[in-house]
Amino acid sequence: MEPAETGIVFNIQRFSLHDGPGIRTTIFLKGCNVRCVWCHNPESFVKEPQLSVNMNKCISCGACARACPFQVHTITEEGEHQIHWENCRACGECALFCPCGILSIIGKEYTSEELIRIAARDAAYYKSGGGVTFSGGEPTCQPGFLLSLLMRAKDERLHVCLDTNGLYAPSLLAKFDPYVDAYLLDYKISDAGSHRKYVGVPFGQIERTLRTIDDMGGIICLRCPIIPGINDTDAHFDSIRRLRALYPAIKEIELMPYHWAGVSKWENIGLRYMLNDTQAPDSGTIEDWNRKLGLQNETIFKRG
Ligand code: SF4
């Protein structure tokens, strides 16, 4: 695989405290190989830039319909704003004319050089043990671009975390590993049938990925989204404990309790959210989950 100089990014988050140790810059690459029904970044699913519309604030003025060359927007006689998403080419023309500023294009092309320059600006803050995190979506869906970013980050001597779902051929990781200090690895669902149903792909790959990182001497924070009614089961907690006992690479486990942030993003890009009836857990429930796993305040250690 050759490094690719350009790629599509949908967010750059400075001063992040939640994506690895210390203060970090998190760079979110567009594109994902799975479809978790609880995802709070659904705008990452497709690799290409795309239109987002905050319909709750639309006044049905029709300016977008007049501006769009591809008949994506229609205002019906009843004043309903209909969107024909499949026709959109993400040219951004309609966004220029919306008086409410509720249209936007998500995803922008950057060079790896530009992004690492942005990340390196905050190097003073990284003395906290921080650095740069590459996330998504699934960052390995732009493999050449990710490789280029990783190489440049290491040239700048930045501490690097790779936030990944591990649901791909483990051999891919060997290309990235020389430039990665720690992995934030998702562990979503341990039941094979539920995994296919709620994540959209077979379960099989994740343990092979774990073993590969372990064999390479990597460091892992295992990130476990816990979704009530889907994976908040004793069997799943047992499985997390089993993995921790089996793979010394796992230095930390982070539970990620279900929350509602990001739900409106689904509608904004024309997708239907499936978990409207799921309740976010209260603090007592979260404490109980942590207790089941025996979690304390843990930190990821830098490699080497
Ligand atoms: S982004 Fe371009 S193609 Fe898509 S709706 Fe707006 S004007 Fe039409």
Ligand code: SF4
């Ligand atoms: S221009 Fe903006 S406010 Fe007017 S119909 Fe389009 S999205 Fe709604």
